Amino acid sequence: MAEVVLADGDNANGLASMMGTLLAQNVERVPAKLNDFRRVDGDVLIDVGDLDQQITLSFHGDRCTIHNGVAGRPRVRIRTDSETLMSLSMLHIGPLGLPNYFDEPGRAVLQAMRKGRLRIGGMHHVPTLNRITRLFSVA
């Protein structure tokens, strides 16, 4: 059973609270995502510039602890804006479990990358990035 914990409790920032809820509900709704949840096994930073908020998701086994700000040593760093963050959640997952970048949500994400509204550090950790994308996809 996946567990999502806010490290800062009641002082968790809004982004931590929202992403924590989204992650927990998504895994509960689609139990197949639990496999991805367990296999991330590392830290992922999400930095949303227009909100001036950063969070680090620390995945270890069945638990994900979400910290305000930067914590640990993030393997993947996603720097974006709030609108693009929502677009990332709209990505459809295609064959082989890979994000589909050829439909409308996919093209929107690619355009955000081209325009610099989405920057991903640690892209060589492709499996981690794909797992995170699948975990947050609501499409």
Add this chain to the structure above:
Amino acid sequence: MAYEAYSDEWAQAYKDEINSSQVYKQAAAGWEGTVGLVVLAEPDKNVPDDRGIYMDLWHGEARDIKVVSRDEAEKADFVITGPYSRWKAVAKKELDATKGIMLGQLKLKGDFPTLVRYTKASQEMTECTTRVPVNWPDE
């Protein structure tokens, strides 16, 4: 003609505005569920009591929108809660509702993945509120 904020007349005008929006009709074509908005009292802004707005939304149509008590609004499938001044900022386009949720300025209760899938519809609903002229109690 401007309507008293959160009056029955305002609710009817808001419903009419939503039902005249083709953007909303398309974006919410698959939506099924009720949404409650809770406006928390701010006595110093002439809003002495909590108020609720109950919206029965179905496949791109607003079947009913009414001003209710906070308790009734909280019975909806999705509930968004915030102080009066935040809702006023949303209606005046000073605060994007999605950003407000991400910042923790508005609190969401309900299935977040579903709401994310209908981000465009919720943005259009916000647009509709901005098109309804309002007499604000603190102006």
